[in-house]
Amino acid sequence: MNASPPIFVGRSSLWNNPFEGRPKIGAERARILYGYWLPGTLHPYVLRCAGFGHDEIDGLERMRKRVVASFDQLRDQRLICRCGNPRTCHRPILARASEAAQ
Numbered sequence: 077m078n079a080s081p082p083i084f085v086g087r088s089s090l091w092n093n094p095f096e097g098r099p100k101i102g103a104e105r106a107r108i109l110y111g112y113w114l115p116g117t118l119h120p121y122v123l124r125c126a127g128f129g130h131d132e133i134d135g136l137e138r139m140r141k142r143v144v145a146s147f148d149q150l151r152d153q154r155l156i157c158r159c160g161n162p163r164t165c166h167r168p169i170l171a172r173a174s175e176a177a178q
């Protein structure tokens with residue numbers, strides 16, 4: 077049993093979903109974008125179509141690399157988000173990715 081405190085992965089944490097709360101991107105699309113973005117399979121063209129500028133796209137890729145590099149901090153930990161919407165929450169995607177990256 078893991079007794080360490082849960083890790084907050086919601087807004088304002090390193091592990092937040094950067095697509096959540098963006099104008100014109102609803103919660104469902106934000107979750108879909110996140111699912112492609114996290115493993116590095118989201119083409120920059122999709123982001124440009126969604127209104128992201130070049131600097132933002134570069135920033136997103138830097139963030140993604142930091143997140144992937146931190147997977148060992150998340151593995152076997154309890155992750156909490158507090159967005160209040162289990163259907164669109166990115167937490168399960170993040171949890172699966174960090175568990176799979178051994």
Ligand SMILES: [Zn+2]
Nearest residue numbers: 157159165166
């Ligand atoms: Zn959430």
